Amino acid sequence: MATETLTLGKxxxxxxxxxxxxxxxxxIMGEDVGKLGGVFRITDGLQKDFGDQRVIxxxxxxxxxxxxxxxxxxxxxxxxxxIQFDGFVYPAYDQIVSQVxxxxxxxxxxxxxxxxxxxxxGGGIGAVEHHSESPEAYFAHTAGLKVVTCxxxxxxxxxxxxxxxxxxxxxxLEPKRRYWEKGPVELDAPLTDAYPLHAxxxxxxxxxxxxxxxxxxxxxxxxxxxxxxxxxxxxEVIDLRTLSPLDLTAAYESVKRTGRCVVVHEAPGxxxxxxxxxxxxxxxxxxxxxxxxxxxxxxxxxxxAARVEEEYxxxxxxxxxxxxxxxxx
Amino acid sequence: xxxxxxGAATRSKRAAPRTKRAAATGEPELVQLLTPExxxxxxxxxxxxxxxxxxxxxxxxRGLYRDLVLVRKLDAEATALQRQGELGxxxxxxxxxxxxxxxxxxxxxxxxxxxxxxxxGVLYCRGIDPIMPLGxxxxxxxxxxxxxxxxxxxxTIVIGAQTLHATGYAMGVAMDGKTGSDEGEAVxxxxxxxxxxxxxxxxxxxxxxxxxxxLVFFCQNNQYAISEPLERQTRVPLYQRxxxxxxxxxxxxxNDVLASYAVTRHALDNARHGQGPSLIEAxxxxxxxxxxxxxxxRYRIASEVEAWQAKDPIARMKAFLTKQQIxxxxxxxxxxxxxxxxxxxxxxxxxxxxxxxxxxxxxxxxPNGSPELDEQRAQFxxxxxxxxxxxx
Ligand SMILES: Cc1ncc(C[n+]2csc(CCOP(=O)(O)OP(=O)(O)O)c2C)c(N)n1
Numbered sequence: 001m002a003t004e005t006l007t008l009g010k011x012x013x014x015x016x017x018x019x020x021x022x023x024x025x026x027x028i029m030g031e032d033v034g035k036l037g038g039v040f041r042i043t044d045g046l047q048k049d050f051g052d053q054r055v056i057x058x059x060x061x062x063x064x065x066x067x068x069x070x071x072x073x074x075x076x077x078x079x080x081x082x083i084q085f086d087g088f089v090y091p092a093y094d095q096i097v098s099q100v101x102x103x104x105x106x107x108x109x110x111x112x113x114x115x116x117x118x119x120x121x122g123g124g125i126g127a128v129e130h131h132s133e134s135p136e137a138y139f140a141h142t143a144g145l146k147v148v149t150c151x152x153x154x155x156x157x158x159x160x161x162x163x164x165x166x167x168x169x170x171x172x173l174e175p176k177r178r179y180w181e182k183g184p185v186e187l188d189a190p191l192t193d194a195y196p197l198h199a200x201x202x203x204x205x206x207x208x209x210x211x212x213x214x215x216x217x218x219x220x221x222x223x224x225x226x227x228x229x230x231x232x233x234x235x236e237v238i239d240l241r242t243l244s245p246l247d248l249t250a251a252y253e254s255v256k257r258t259g260r261c262v263v264v265h266e267a268p269g270x271x272x273x274x275x276x277x278x279x280x281x282x283x284x285x286x287x288x289x290x291x292x293x294x295x296x297x298x299x300x301x302x303x304x305a306a307r308v309e310e311e312y313x314x315x316x317x318x319x320x321x322x323x324x325x326x327x328x329x
Numbered sequence: 330x331x332x333x334x335x336g337a338a339t340r341s342k343r344a345a346p347r348t349k350r351a352a353a354t355g356e357p358e359l360v361q362l363l364t365p366e367x368x369x370x371x372x373x374x375x376x377x378x379x380x381x382x383x384x385x386x387x388x389x390x391r392g393l394y395r396d397l398v399l400v401r402k403l404d405a406e407a408t409a410l411q412r413q414g415e416l417g418x419x420x421x422x423x424x425x426x427x428x429x430x431x432x433x434x435x436x437x438x439x440x441x442x443x444x445x446x447x448x449x450g451v452l453y454c455r456g457i458d459p460i461m462p463l464g465x466x467x468x469x470x471x472x473x474x475x476x477x478x479x480x481x482x483x484x485t486i487v488i489g490a491q492t493l494h495a496t497g498y499a500m501g502v503a504m505d506g507k508t509g510s511d512e513g514e515a516v517x518x519x520x521x522x523x524x525x526x527x528x529x530x531x532x533x534x535x536x537x538x539x540x541x542x543x544l545v546f547f548c549q550n551n552q553y554a555i556s557e558p559l560e561r562q563t564r565v566p567l568y569q570r571x572x573x574x575x576x577x578x579x580x581x582x583x584n585d586v587l588a589s590y591a592v593t594r595h596a597l598d599n600a601r602h603g604q605g606p607s608l609i610e611a612x613x614x615x616x617x618x619x620x621x622x623x624x625x626x627r628y629r630i631a632s633e634v635e636a637w638q639a640k641d642p643i644a645r646m647k648a649f650l651t652k653q654q655i656x657x658x659x660x661x662x663x664x665x666x667x668x669x670x671x672x673x674x675x676x677x678x679x680x681x682x683x684x685x686x687x688x689x690x691x692x693x694x695x696p697n698g699s700p701e702l703d704e705q706r707a708q709f710x711x712x713x714x715x716x717x718x719x720x721x
Contacts, residue, residue: 034556
């Protein structure tokens with residue numbers, strides 16, 4: 001089987017290419033996705049090979065991108081929309097939460113919107129304002145949408161294809177600061193063999209405490225686990241992958257073994273995903289917990305200027321600090 | 330040229346029939362007062378028959394030239410600073426100096442401007458220290474000037490959003506009774522050709538029209554929205570959109586500082602006198618990349634850039650000043666030297682711009698603070714102190 005080493009960006013590109021090849025109804029649409037290949041080059045070369053009817057440079061209008069994709073979906077296409085940056089999804093927010101999310105429900109299942117909304121998200125790349133946001137909770141809070149995020153090239157490659165093949169509307173969050181990180185990707189494995197889209201996965205087994213992370217923070221959590229191992233502590237890291245529905249089966253099993261749990265995300269802590277996760281773990285694992293579930297998150301401020309983002313973003317030290325606190329109880 | 334209220338654009342409204350007084354360089358309906366060769370055109374007619382002319386003193390002509398050169402030089406310095414890692418990003422205005430200086434100088438002190446992220450030339454005309462936008466692009470702040478003091482709002486990165494803010498502000502001007510005379514206030518909203526596709530911009534057109542807001546929509550059509558050419562945004566000339574919304578639209582040669590001034594001054598005066606909104610399409614070209622992280626070779630051909638180079642806004646002003654013997658050679662040398670000195674000064678100050686203290690990220694979230702946030706700040710400070718002596 002062909003295993004190649006690819007960056008997350010290239011893996012996503014390969015996954016999109018596969019999807020375009022396999023299903024003539026798949027169309028990619030967004031700003032600058034054509035000749036430029038997207039500002040992150042995730043759609044690089046696709047318009048050249050599939051034409052401008054399949055890879056569509058849209059007018060500069062996000063509500064238009066999502067709204068017309070709804071119509072295309074009703075017509076039997078499978079639109080894959082690229083939103084250029086996290087902070088620019090809000091002009092389309094009404095279409096996503098009021099229309100995309102509810103069509104299947106309102107039509108009692110007669111209308112399907114098999115749409116994927118790709119959003120490069122999160123900080124850590126030194127960008128100006130509106131380019132570093134973590135909007136996952138807005139979407140995860142909306143019933144009818146599914147929200148997933150990949151953390152490594154293999155998942156990027158298979159999850160994007162699974163999302164496109166799915167009949168659900170899916171918000172597909174891509175951790176932009178990880179686009180350039182490399183990993184092995186099995187390019188020829190059939191999609192049916194891929195790890196299920198809506199399941200979390202143990203990224204590193206461990207016995208002493210459980211760290212739950214997703215998207216850009218998985219790498220940070222793994223680095224923290226490596227550092228903790230040097231101090232003789234074995235952290236289990238779980239990559240949540242699916243944020244809505246939230247799959248916590250692996251997390252429950254893990255926390256029942258370790259008795260300690262730290263949840264990590266970049267988005268502000270207030271009413272973030274970590275709150276939901278901590279509540280559910282407390283309900284499910286109450287008698288196994290040695291200490292409260294702790295959260296390591298961004299602060300409850302707007303995303304700050306780039307020169308202080310390293311302080312804003314949870315890093316290895318803050319994760320280890322939280323792990324220490326769970327042991328101090 | 331004196332800051333604030335220079336020159337005078339005179340105007341008179343004529344009834345049809347329209348004559349093509351200034352049929353400019355192949356573009357229909359392009360108001361032009363200075364050709365690429367530096368020839369002055371006495372007056373030019375807009376699509377509704379408005380006659381545009383300017384009447385500047387030699388000193389004012391020199392001032393406009395100085396503005397153009399300074400703005401270009403400071404912009405070039407910022408691009409260089411980005412290349413050297415001192416700025417995270419820079420959105421250059423190269424090629425758009427005339428549209429920005431022309432419209433910026435047409436503003437009166439009482440007028441309010443709502444910019445995008447590229448309006449460094451207008452910012453300069455508003456009397457704001459050119460270091461100000463560099464903080465945003467360096468990543469140390471989010472733009473440091475006081476919008477109320479300078480009547481120049483914050484840069485807006487989300488495309489088109491500011492057009493609605495400008496509309497609301499202009500509605501407020503009218504509600505405050507500040508229109509209807511020469512002392513009236515007018516508002517200007519800047520945006521690009523790409524932005525005209527946004528819902529917000531179209532909603533702004535609707536609102537401004539319905540409420541007769543004293544507002545000038547100033548679209549710098551620089552032919553591209555990142556990689557996408559104008560044809561991806563529209564099938565009709567942008568200025569013609571205005572008609573469908575119920576207000577006048579005009580296309581001006583955006584590389585002609587005189588015409589940009591005349592057309593903007595006229596539209597602002599109409600607005601301040603209570604005649605409602607209008608749309609100006611400044612037909613121009615982005616000579617450089619969209620921003621420093623863009624690669625225009627993927628979507629743009631060199632011959633196109635060359636063709637626009639021949640229409641350079643500074644070169645034509647220089648040719649005009651020389652031909653008319655308004656200046657001698659020493660003037661150009663003096664302006665160049667001033668631009669060089671100011672850019673060196675800018676560079677020094679950028680290099681000296683310190684990173685903010687991390688705790689400042691908790692400042693200004695709410696006007697009166699919040700106990701929860703105060704607690705977070707305190708914990709964060711304690712956490713930072715725990716690294717005392719380490720790299721933190
Ligand atoms: C709502 C929104 N969508 C996308 C972007 C990303 N983006 C930044 S600038 C730009 C192109 C803007 O083109 P135009 O309006 O023509 O202005 P120009 O930069 O050419 O002056 C895009 C797509 C954004 N800033 N805001």
